[in-house]
Amino acid sequence: MHARVNGTEHPLPHDSRRTLLDWLREDLGLTGTKKGCDHGQCGACTVLVDGRRINSCLSLAQLHDGDAIETIEAIGSADALAPLQRAFVAHDGFQCGYCTPGQICSATALMSELAEGWASAVTEDIAAAPVVTRAELQERMSGNLCRCGAYSNIIAALEEVIAAEGPLRIDAEASA
Amino acid sequence: MKAFTLDHAADAQDALDALGAGATAIAGGTNLVDLMKLQIAAPDRLVSIRRTGLDQIAPDGEGLRIGALVTNADCAADGRVRRDWPLLAQAILAGASPQLRNRATTGGNLCQRTRCGYFYDTTQACNKRAPGTGCGALGGFNRIHAVLGTSDACIATYPGDMAVALLALDAEVLTQGPDGERTIPVGQFHRQPGDDPSRDNTLLPGELITGVRLPAPSGGMQIYRKVRDRASYAFALVSVAADLAMEDGRIARCALAFGSLGTVPWRDRAVEQALVGETPSPALFDKAADVLLRDARGFGENDFKIVLARRALAATLAEATLSNPAKG
Numbered sequence: 001m002h003a004r005v006n007g008t009e010h011p012l013p014h015d016s017r018r019t020l021l022d023w024l025r026e027d028l029g030l031t032g033t034k035k036g037c038d039h040g041q042c043g044a045c046t047v048l049v050d051g052r053r054i055n056s057c058l059s060l061a062q063l064h065d066g067d068a069i070e071t072i073e074a075i076g077s078a079d080a081l082a083p084l085q086r087a088f089v090a091h092d093g094f095q096c097g098y099c100t101p102g103q104i105c106s107a108t109a110l111m112s113e114l115a116e117g118w119a120s121a122v123t124e125d126i127a128a129a130p131v132v133t134r135a136e137l138q139e140r141m142s143g144n145l146c147r148c149g150a151y152s153n154i155i156a157a158l159e160e161v162i163a164a165e166g167p168l169r170i171d172a173e174a175s176a
Numbered sequence: 177m178k179a180f181t182l183d184h185a186a187d188a189q190d191a192l193d194a195l196g197a198g199a200t201a202i203a204g205g206t207n208l209v210d211l212m213k214l215q216i217a218a219p220d221r222l223v224s225i226r227r228t229g230l231d232q233i234a235p236d237g238e239g240l241r242i243g244a245l246v247t248n249a250d251c252a253a254d255g256r257v258r259r260d261w262p263l264l265a266q267a268i269l270a271g272a273s274p275q276l277r278n279r280a281t282t283g284g285n286l287c288q289r290t291r292c293g294y295f296y297d298t299t300q301a302c303n304k305r306a307p308g309t310g311c312g313a314l315g316g317f318n319r320i321h322a323v324l325g326t327s328d329a330c331i332a333t334y335p336g337d338m339a340v341a342l343l344a345l346d347a348e349v350l351t352q353g354p355d356g357e358r359t360i361p362v363g364q365f366h367r368q369p370g371d372d373p374s375r376d377n378t379l380l381p382g383e384l385i386t387g388v389r390l391p392a393p394s395g396g397m398q399i400y401r402k403v404r405d406r407a408s409y410a411f412a413l414v415s416v417a418a419d420l421a422m423e424d425g426r427i428a429r430c431a432l433a434f435g436s437l438g439t440v441p442w443r444d445r446a447v448e449q450a451l452v453g454e455t456p457s458p459a460l461f462d463k464a465a466d467v468l469l470r471d472a473r474g475f476g477e478n479d480f481k482i483v484l485a486r487r488a489l490a491a492t493l494a495e496a497t498l499s500n501p502a503k504g
Contacts, residue, residue, distance in 0.1 A: 040276060059205055
């Protein structure tokens with residue numbers, strides 16, 4: 001059984017108890033993904049599996065046979081920051097930084113979900129494509145807690161990237 | 177976590193064989209893995225049902241059949257669900273977080289266990305986790321607990337949102353077991369605690385949920401209203417699922433289900449009968465609440481839920497019956 005992690009095939013661990021999070025951190029040395037609560041309540045462990053964001057702390061590694069997993073290490077590096085990472089720096093989207101890899105992974109998936117037209121709990125017309133508002137972004141990032149309270153700056157960073165990258169458009173009137 | 181074996185079922189029959197041999201099914205694992213870490217659940221043998229092909233959403237007559245492994249995210253994103261059963265999409269999106277919804281499944285969500293603090297704390301008395309030890313919540317911290325369908329043995333709520341919508345939509349749970357297939361109305365799936373709170377539902381040993389069937393869409397006004405301690409990513413204190421149709425200024429038809437109010441997703445036909453044929457008014461909504469809460473019993477910290485349920489019902493009915501509903 002194998003999984004592809006950041007483009008490289010790795011055999012899955014033998015211990016059935018190994019969570020995806022512990023496998024990434026302890027066995028593969030990919031310590032960018034953080035362990036916060038370890039109970040699916042904080043989002044610090046968020047990674048992408050086949051492009052979808054999940055809590056890696058609540059998933060058994062052996063359940064990922066054949067999956068393509070991406071961690072923060074694949075999204076950008078200190079030498080080549082991804083647009084979201086640059087925007088987090090520019091807007092002070094963090095203080096201690098512990099939740100940041102999870103925030104960035106989550107925000108990366110959020111942009112694909114918006115592009116696919118997924119609704120959220122605050123979408124006015126659930127059958128229609130969502131209009132990007134601040135309330136939408138807040139709701140869609142609610143699975144990532146930040147104990148330093150950088151939320152408003154995180155949303156500002158996201159708004160900047162969405163405005164710059166399109167095709168999504170921020171509805172300024174609805175955000176006001 | 178205690179050591180366990182993990183097998184991967186290739187199809188539904190393979191999964192049924194493993195379940196028959198005493199294995200516990202795992203799909204998304206968002207609830208089960210958490211419970212295993214805390215040793216509230218300690219199965220010796222797990223069987224993954226992720227590769228059994230039960231991950232499709234398909235038309236079923238005028239209704240829809242949602243496979244047990246369809247993730248909450250995929251179900252809520254489905255165009256048919258969003259258009260014809262918006263109540264279900266709303267309820268799913270009101271629950272958990274995007275990360276959890278990407279992993280949690282339709283079948284697993286139905287089997288989600290309670291969030292009672294005494295169930296989660298293995299040093300405390302809990303008849304659901306450890307039968308016969310008593311119920312710490314009865315005279316303890318019980319703010320999130322049930323006011324309907326309780327017993328002297330347990331007052332824990334079923335915490336989810338999805339099942340509340342399914343109950344109002346008259347959905348059915350489809351299963352396969354050693355004795356063949358069964359179709360269980362959602363209202364008969366969850367079990368009130370009585371004197372055996374350890375069994376949350378009516379699944380039989382060795383039985384597997386294969387999917388959920390939604391009947392033809394009602395075409396009515398569908399609303400899911402969830403009241404909770406914070407704006408997002410929190411379990412309900414009280415939720416109301418409504419599917420209601422008006423005719424000539426009167427309520428022609430209505431289905432109402434309530435979450436986190438009872439020990440199970442709660443539906444009471446007498447409430448609906450009190451509303452059908454009547455002209456909506458605050459007095460009528462109050463009368464319906466009287467019917468809903470006639471047997472409600474608070475345990476101290478959760479007394480507020482009886483008032484909250486009345487207000488949540490009135491707000492939902494007002495929104496559903498006004499000709500030009502204000503979003504609120």
